Amino acid sequence: MTTEPKGRVVPATDPRSAEGGRVDQWDADDAVTQLYAAHYRSLVRLAALLLRDTAAAEEVVQDAFVSMHGRWRRLRDPDKALAYLRQSVVNGARSTLRHRGVVQRYLPRQVLPEFAASAEHGAMDRLDHDAVVAALRLLPPRQREALVLRYYGDLSEADIAAAMGISRGAVKSHASRGMAALRTTLETTT
Numbered sequence: 001m002t003t004e005p006k007g008r009v010v011p012a013t014d015p016r017s018a019e020g021g022r023v024d025q026w027d028a029d030d031a032v033t034q035l036y037a038a039h040y041r042s043l044v045r046l047a048a049l050l051l052r053d054t055a056a057a058e059e060v061v062q063d064a065f066v067s068m069h070g071r072w073r074r075l076r077d078p079d080k081a082l083a084y085l086r087q088s089v090v091n092g093a094r095s096t097l098r099h100r101g102v103v104q105r106y107l108p109r110q111v112l113p114e115f116a117a118s119a120e121h122g123a124m125d126r127l128d129h130d131a132v133v134a135a136l137r138l139l140p141p142r143q144r145e146a147l148v149l150r151y152y153g154d155l156s157e158a159d160i161a162a163a164m165g166i167s168r169g170a171v172k173s174h175a176s177r178g179m180a181a182l183r184t185t186l187e188t189t190t
Contacts (some may be wrong), residue, residue, distance in 0.1 A: 028072035035081055036065055042153075043089050049148045050093040051138065060096060063090035064136030086155075086163045091146060097141060135185040146171055 040061060047057035065086050068075075077079060134143050142164070149160045150171075160171045 022174065028069050028094070031072060031078065031081070032069045032109055033064060037083065039085065040065075043085060046086070046148065046153050047089050047093050049152055050090070050145060051096055054132075055130035057093075057094055060092035061089055063092055083162050085167065086149075086153075086159070090149075090163045091165075094141070123180060131186060131189055132182070135182050135189070137179075138185060139178050142166075143174045143181065147178045147182070149174055154182075 033160055042106065043061045043064070044054070044057050047060045048054050051057050051060070067088055075084070136147065139147070145164055146160060149155045150157075150162055153160075155163065157168045157171050160175075161168045164171065166174075
């Protein structure tokens with residue numbers, strides 16, 4: 001199997017070929033392995049931006065892939081596997097953040113680990129990057145998710161709406177309010 005752009009998984013052999021025969025059943029192992037190889041890193045970066053914790057981000061993404069593997073035969077449209085993974089990662093990050101909130105209410109305050117650097121981090125000016133990340137941390141979760149998915153994940157409004165489980169109008173609203181709040185925060189800190 002091979003992975004095309006946008007996460008579409010296709011059989012390695014052409015089902016119409018004499019040798020390939022007809023492909024009736026997707027092989028979950030091969031398909032999920034291909035998706036993992038093509039998208040694991042970008043999904044971990046997405047989760048790390050939402051969670052501000054690389055180890056938790058890796059767990060969330062691994063859980064999403066395990067879930068995908070277990071549900072592969074029930075997946076109606078393999079072309080939407082990447083969208084399913086993104087939504088699983090966003091939902092897993094939300095769940096992790098909710099759990100952190102409960103833990104913080106009932107346990108003594110602990111310092112969360114600093115945001116882990118990524119390859120893109122080196123290309124940005126350190127001060128600007130730190131200011132933007134700090135400003136993102138101040139945003140409400142939905143606004144932060146919309147901005148991270150849009151500007152870091154480079155997703156369309158429709159893909160963001162699917163990943164967040166909201167309408168396109170709500171995506172526009174969250175992104176607009178988030179950008180306004182970011183702008184205000186960054187103007188006051190510089």
